[in-house]
Amino acid sequence: MARTYEELDWLIAQQHPMTELLKGWAGINTGTFNPTGLEALAGLVVDEFRPLTETIRIVHPDPVEMVDSLGRVIPRPLGANIHAVQRPDAPIQVLLAIHMDTVYDVDSAFQTV
Numbered sequence: 001m002a003r004t005y006e007e008l009d010w011l012i013a014q015q016h017p018m019t020e021l022l023k024g025w026a027g028i029n030t031g032t033f034n035p036t037g038l039e040a041l042a043g044l045v046v047d048e049f050r051p052l053t054e055t056i057r058i059v060h061p062d063p064v065e066m067v068d069s070l071g072r073v074i075p076r077p078l079g080a081n082i083h084a085v086q087r088p089d090a091p092i093q094v095l096l097a098i099h100m101d102t103v104y105d106v107d108s109a110f111q112t113v
Contacts, residue, residue, distance in 0.1 A: 021048070026113045030079070032101040038079025041100050049084055056084040 025044060029037040042058050050056055059082075063075035079101055104110050 023113050027111075029104060029106055029108070029111060030100050030102050031105050031108070032079070032103070033076055034101075034106045035077045035079050037106070038100055042080040042082055045082055045100070049082070053084040053086045054088070056082065059083055 025041060028041045028044075030041050031037065039058075046056055046058060058080045060080055061078045063077045065073050066076045068074050
């Protein structure tokens with residue numbers, strides 16, 4: 001019997017849409033201290049993952065304290081966190097931890113892919 005490669009064919013067919021999705025996400029400035037960009041990306045990621053999860057939500061962490069150039073302690077907002085859960089009662093649990101922020105400031109010259 002001839003072997004088919006349906007899964008591989010499907011994956012190859014997804015290359016262009018996945019590349020375009022990734023380029024769109026990478027085109028959002030998600031610098032560590034750019035909560036606007038991080039919030040925008042979080043919303044898009046949630047939209048993509050929602051069909052794969054039982055529950056998914058965006059959680060806003062408390063700001064962190066930093067010392068500015070004048071020695072003052074100031075609060076700095078952080079980007080949103082995404083909490084997604086699938087099969088919470090499964091006997092084996094897996095944690096997937098990723099980050100969405102980049103090293104580029106809001107006014108960085110690097111703004112596009």
